[in-house]
Amino acid sequence: MSRSLxxxxESIDQVKLALKRNGYPRxxxxxEELQISLSTLNNYLNGRPVDNLNFQEISEKLGQDWKAIAFLDQESTPSNSNVNPDPWTPDLDQDESIPDxxxxxxxxxxxxxxxQTLLRPGALVRIKAPSLMGKTLLIARVLRKLVAQQGYQTVYINLHLANxxxxxxxxxxxxxxxxxVSESLGLANRLADYWYEGLS
Structure with a gap:
C-alpha cells in the first residue's frame, strides 16, 4: 500500500458533505479534534494526497469507508499482468513481486x-532500516524460501488497518x-473458546 492516499x-463532494453532517461546521x-494540520484536512477534502494513516482517521471520523473512497490509479496498472486483487495487501506470492x-x-x-532465526519456534525478526532500503523485499524473499523449503504458511497483517x-x-x-491470523489462514474464529478474560 502506498504511503499516501x-x-x-467522484467522492470529493460526498466527503465535504459528511463534514457538516457529522457536526463539524468548520x-x-x-x-483540532484529530490533532492534524488544517492543510492536511484541506488536502483530504480536495482530493490531494495525504498520509495513509491520516486518510484512514479522517475517513473514519466522517463515517466514510476509506477503501471505498480512496483513489487507486488503475490506468497505471498493466491490464495483462498478474495484479493483486486486493490493493491493500502486498502480493508476496507472485514471482513478479520479488524483483531480480x-x-x-x-x-x-x-x-x-x-x-535461520525464523526456523526456531517463537522467533522474532526485527528489521530496522530507512525507507526504500529493501526491508519488504528481504522478508518476502525469506518467507518465500520458508514456504518452499519448510512448508510454512505465511500471513500478512497490516497494522495500519487496526483501529x-x-x-x-x-x-x-x-x-x-x-x-x-485465523481469518487469513481460513480457520474458524474460535477466539471465544480459547481466550480466558480472567487472565487479562
Missing part, C-alpha cells in the same frame, strides 16, 4: 540469519491479531 474525484474543528538483483541488493549474511480500540491495550491487540 487521496479521495477519489474544517478547523475536525482538524537489479532491484534487490543481497546483503549476506542478513538473508541467511533471518531464515484505535484494537491498539488500546495488549489484550485488545492480541485478540485483533489472533482474529486476523
Amino acid at each position: 487521496r479521495v477519489h474525484p 474544517q478547523k474543528d475536525l482538524a 538483483v537489479d532491484y534487490y541488493v543481497e546483503r549476506p549474511p542478513i538473508e541467511t540469519t533471518c531464515y 484505535h480500540a484494537d491498539l488500546a491495550n495488549l489484550n485488545s491487540l492480541l485478540k485483533w491479531f489472533s482474529f486476523c
